Amino acid sequence: xxxxxxxxxxxxxxxxxxLEYFHNINSQEHENIDCDEIIPxxxxxxxxxxxxxxxxxEIKLELSKDEKKMGNYFLYVNEYKEFIDExxxx
Numbered sequence: 001x002x003x004x005x006x007x008x009x010x011x012x013x014x015x016x017x018x019l020e021y022f023h024n025i026n027s028q029e030h031e032n033i034d035c036d037e038i039i040p041x042x043x044x045x046x047x048x049x050x051x052x053x054x055x056x057x058e059i060k061l062e063l064s065k066d067e068k069k070m071g072n073y074f075l076y077v078n079e080y081k082e083f084i085d086e087x088x089x090x
Contacts, residue, residue, distance in 0.1 A: 017059070018040075034065055037067075038062070040061060056076045060073070070090060
């Protein structure tokens with residue numbers, strides 16, 4: 001099974017992994033996050049990226065409060081779901 005097919009069939013696992021990493025952000029970061037809903041937005045396979053030097057899978061979660069977008073959380077993992085990097089934009 002190729003990476004695209006594997007990612008498609010396991011998309012819920014990838015979203016759950018991103019949620020797990022998001023909830024494990026250090027407590028000072030969580031104090032700055034004002035959201036009441038976390039929405040799974042997209043999963044992408046990155047081949048060439050300015051900030052990430054290795055091919056990987058990007059999982060995007062949208063943070064919202066009262067139906068208003070408050071920011072995004074991005075988790076980058078390899079095909080074995082091993083952590084590469086993460087970004088929180090609020």
